[in-house]
Amino acid sequence: MSHIVVLGAGLGGTIMTCNLRNRPGSQHRISGRNRGRHYHFVPSRPWGAVGWRERRQVDLEPVFGRRDNALCPQGAERLDPAAKPA
Ligand SMILES: Cc1cc2nc3c(=O)[nH]c(=O)nc-3n(C[C@H](O)[C@H](O)[C@H](O)COP(=O)(O)OP(=O)(O)OC[C@H]3O[C@@H](n4cnc5c(N)ncnc54)[C@H](O)[C@@H]3O)c2cc1C
Numbered sequence: 819m820s821h822i823v824v825l826g827a828g829l830g831g832t833i834m835t836c837n838l839r840n841r842p843g844s845q846h847r848i849s850g851r852n853r854g855r856h857y858h859f860v861p862s863r864p865w866g867a868v869g870w871r872e873r874r875q876v877d878l879e880p881v882f883g884r885r886d887n888a889l890c891p892q893g894a895e896r897l898d899p900a901a902k903p904a
Contacts, residue, residue, distance in 0.1 A: 819847060821846065821848075822838060822846050822849070824848070824849070825851055826851075826852060827850040827852035827878050828857070828858060831850055831852065832881070835848060835850045836881075836885060839886065839887055849888040851892070852878065852890070853891070855889060855891040857877075857881075
């Protein structure tokens with residue numbers, strides 16, 4: 819079993835994380851590492867301002883949890899490919 823870490827849980831990263839889980843035979847551990855636990859799509863930000871969305875509705879944790887994926891909201895500090903186990 820592999821541990822797949824998707825960097826960023828914006829538009830691309832969230833779709834990628836969900837699609838990886840939906841692939842037939844995918845029993846791998848899948849995590850999304852994002853800066854923060856809320857979904858941000860820039861053009862939709864005014865929805866919050868005018869009350870069309872509440873903060874809990876853009877909480878990523880339930881979305882990831884429903885698919886048995888983990889969310890790490892601490893953000894990545896650096897990539898270190900040389901340290902990857904063989
Ligand atoms: C003003 C504006 C208006 C736009 N209007 C439209 C529109 O009308 N229609 C449209 O289709 N597109 C629009 N876009 C473009 C759209 O927002 C982007 O194309 C899209 O969000 C890009 O997706 P992405 O996944 O590459 O990046 P993002 O959605 O930006 O996601 C990047 C993610 O990476 C995370 N991240 C950053 N640093 C780290 C780190 N160190 N570790 C872990 N995670 C990290 C961030 O928290 C974020 O969640 C607009 C963009 C802007 C700025």
